[in-house]
Amino acid sequence: MSRLLVVDDEFRIRQIIRKYAEFEGYTVEEAVDGMQAIEICRKEEFDLIIMDVMMPELDGFSACREIRKFRTTPIIMLSARGEEYDKIHGFELGSDDYVVKPFSPKELMMRVAAVIKRTGGEQGEQVKKDVFTYEGLSVDFSARIVTIDGKRIEMTPKEYELFFYMVKNKGLALTREKLISEVWGYDFFGDERTLDTHIKLLRKSLGEYSKCIVTLRGVGYRFETN
Amino acid sequence: MSRLLVVDDEFRIRQIIRKYAEFEGYTVEEAVDGMQAIEICRKEEFDLIIMDVMMPELDGFSACREIRKFRTTPIIMLSARGEEYDKIHGFELGSDDYVVKPFSPKELMMRVAAVIKRTGGEQGEQVKKDVFTYEGLSVDFSARIVTIDGKRIEMTPKEYELFFYMVKNKGLALTREKLISEVWGYDFFGDERTLDTHIKLLRKSLGEYSKCIVTLRGVGYRFETN
DNA sequence: GTAATTTTTGAAAAAGTTTTGAAAACTATC
């Protein structure tokens, strides 16, 4: 069955939607604000997102816009009554429908079913994303995008390759020989210190997250998340 | 489904109407002023025209009068509150309804549905559209039409194919090999730099939206929206 | 504490990639 993400700061609202949605057979996940919604969306894929407009931390519009950068998941916005501007804005940002609060759960479920049916066909061909996140760091292998606190970090090809390899093998002690042969190729016959220089560049690019790359003296390096 | 022509100089307005109209299942074409509307109407037939009154080049009244000379397509006029109220209200131009700006998209859609029902509905056959939009850029895969702020962008076959493939895989890092084998075919054995040249041509065609095509050094390209 | 070893760093040289413009080759269409 379809997976739903419900984003609302009010517990009561989430609870009502969950109850109805589960009754209809949907699987439900929850997020309490836009920021959390984005994080969850990076990691998991949903068939539909129901998102409140007014939320602390990060409002529904901004979250919608952000999620649209890497996902095409349909979104239904929940907005306060009479906020015509909000509705329009929601659509502009790529939401697929809107429901005005206070809403009838039954009506919401009908909209959910309609949107899923309408967008359902294409979901099959959808590309599965491959993303790693840790605190404010996010590594999208398929888009080749690294962000720190939502800000994009530009890196050079070698940095990406080195970093991706380390992240994919996070928690493992990687010898210099292993790193060089995996990132440069087994036939690399350059200078001893090339790897060090790239680690340096990578650390510089990662800023505060350079803490994740630890030196294993006499051995190599390890990427670790605490 | 029914075909709509939206005529307004503001792309924001066109975009909102397009979003709602497509949600309702209509096919939407756009024109940015009265002059363009007339040209398009000479070439194509619509089930309904939504036209703004205040436009540069040729205003809505004049355009409406002109189109009426060779078409009977129903027209809904959009006007700012109080603007030329009498004229519109008198229906002397032959418009079928009018909506005051700022309008509720939902209300507009109800009027659209009402007018279409009243005037006998569609003439053409049903075509399922497959359209991607981002800001003023719209890519209609099934019609093979790309528009920027409502203006049609003419491209060569290769440009279309390359662009469509990139848009369909938006947000993904596409290697040169992948692009070449998908757009040219796995058996392409031409020059290394052919892809680059086509990217160049495509960027030129896309004007301001060339920003969406980002170079991934050492890898390939990515189409991204933001 | 000192010497030996290893890693980090900065800067410059070398290598590599992408962009661009222009011309040549190709392909329909009349």
Place this chain on the structure above:
DNA sequence: GATAGTTTTCAAAACTTTTTCAAAAATTAC
């Protein structure tokens, strides 16, 4: 088979990345 439009080729220019190397810093061993 001439023409107009499209695609491909190619090489120079613009730009970026990688590598090298030696000095400095850090760590370890004695």
